[in-house]
Each structure stands twice: as C-alpha cells, then as structure tokens.
Amino acid sequence: MQMRPQIQLQAVIKALSDVVLPAIDPDNKLAIEQGKLSIGLLALLAQQLPVQFQFDCDELARLIATAGTLATDAQGGAGTQAAVAALNEATLVAGRCLDAARSSPADVEAQVRALRVATGTLISEVHRDGDAACQPKIQQTVLAMSKEQLLRDRSMMLMQGWEPDPKAVPPLAELLAR
Structure with a gap:
C-alpha cells in the first residue's frame, strides 16, 4: 500500500510497460496504441504532479x-x-x-517527515531515560494519534480494495473535515 501519488504512478507505469503491454496480442494494434497512450499520459502526470x-x-x-x-x-x-x-x-x-499558499505541498510533506523523526526520537528517549510516570501518557498519546492516522490512511487507500469491510471505513472527506 503506497499513498504517495508519485510512487503509485511509477509503479503503474512499470507494470503496464513491463507486464501488460508485452502481453497484448501483437495483431491488436489499437490495444497496443491505447496501452502506449495510457503509459504516456501516466508519465506526463508523474512529471506534472510535483509542480502542479x-x-x-x-x-x-x-x-x-x-x-x-x-x-x-x-x-x-x-x-x-x-x-x-x-x-x-x-x-x-x-x-x-x-x-x-507560500508553503508548498513539498514543504508540508518535508515537515511531516521531520516531525515524525523528532517525535520518534522523543519517544525513544522517554522510554530510554524518561520518568516512568510519563511513559504511559506518551504511549497513550502516540496510540491515539496513530489510530486516527491509520484510519485516514485506510480511507485514502479504500479504492485499492484491501479493506475486508469497506463500509466500516469513513469517507476521507469526512475524516479530513473533522
């Protein structure tokens, strides 16, 4: 399960190029042409997405x-x-x-990654040499945040078909509006 569109597009392009297109009957010129056009469009999207x-x-x-x-x-x-x-x-x-809008989506993504690293470091240090009394509070806070984030991750990937009960996962727009 990959959430970043750039990586998803690369994976789809590779699968279409390496597996699907070679499997098309060489006599089916229209299917080959449409496959190549689809790959080209996905490549264009992959190029445009980071600068849109x-x-x-x-x-x-x-x-x-x-x-x-x-x-x-x-x-x-x-x-x-x-x-x-x-x-x-x-x-x-x-x-x-x-x-x-002065912060770009790439800036926000970089800050998400940086805050994940700093958060992970704090959690490790609290469990290494922190007061024992605060450790359960830290754990509860992290688990609560992780539960909410996992729900959003699952909702974002709902269309990929991995959920055993898709109706049990709220729509992403609803979760983001909370």
Missing part, C-alpha cells in the same frame, strides 16, 4: 498582477466601475489566498 501547485500559484500571481494593471487602466461608466470594484475585491481575496 507551483504552476497554479504562478498563474495566480500573474493574474493578480494583471488585475491590478487592468483595474488601474479601466475607465468608463457605472458598469465598468462596478466591474473594477469587483475585480479589486477578487484580487484582494486572491492575494490573501496566495499569501497563505
């Missing part, structure tokens, strides 16, 4: 800059002025959004 967020932020920044110029240059009657006011409001909201 940055791409969107870049576009948003350029739209904000363009909106500022347009709002300054636009002259006209009540309709134009109302549109300028609406554009200024939308630009203000977009600017706040862009400011909030």
Whole structure:
C-alpha cells in the first residue's frame, strides 16, 4: 500500500510497460496504441504532479498582477466601475489566498517527515531515560494519534480494495473535515 501519488504512478507505469503491454496480442494494434497512450499520459502526470501547485500559484500571481494593471487602466461608466470594484475585491481575496499558499505541498510533506523523526526520537528517549510516570501518557498519546492516522490512511487507500469491510471505513472527506 503506497499513498504517495508519485510512487503509485511509477509503479503503474512499470507494470503496464513491463507486464501488460508485452502481453497484448501483437495483431491488436489499437490495444497496443491505447496501452502506449495510457503509459504516456501516466508519465506526463508523474512529471506534472510535483509542480502542479507551483504552476497554479504562478498563474495566480500573474493574474493578480494583471488585475491590478487592468483595474488601474479601466475607465468608463457605472458598469465598468462596478466591474473594477469587483475585480479589486477578487484580487484582494486572491492575494490573501496566495499569501497563505507560500508553503508548498513539498514543504508540508518535508515537515511531516521531520516531525515524525523528532517525535520518534522523543519517544525513544522517554522510554530510554524518561520518568516512568510519563511513559504511559506518551504511549497513550502516540496510540491515539496513530489510530486516527491509520484510519485516514485506510480511507485514502479504500479504492485499492484491501479493506475486508469497506463500509466500516469513513469517507476521507469526512475524516479530513473533522
């Protein structure tokens, strides 16, 4: 079970290239063509996925800059002025959004990994030389967090078909909204 889309895409591309495509009847040109197109699309997705967020932020920044110029240059009657006011409001909201997006998904993932390491180190040290009284509390905290994370992991991978009772796992959107 792998949750990172980049690794999932690589695994699917490899399986399609190494196993599925060679197994297609060589006389079935359409199936071979569609297999190659599918592999190509997955390869494109694998290339675009890591930069999609940055791409969107870049576009948003350029739209904000363009909106500022347009709002300054636009002259006209009540309709134009109302549109300028609406554009200024939308630009203000977009600017706040862009400011909030300064951390990239890669930054968040790196911090998740760093916090996992620091958390693991603390847990190891508490059980090595920590006060015995705090050890059960540390264990309870870690187990509670792990239980919640495992539930989210299982929900995220639900479509892979590993769950014996899929209906027992809440939808990911519901878990993330908590």
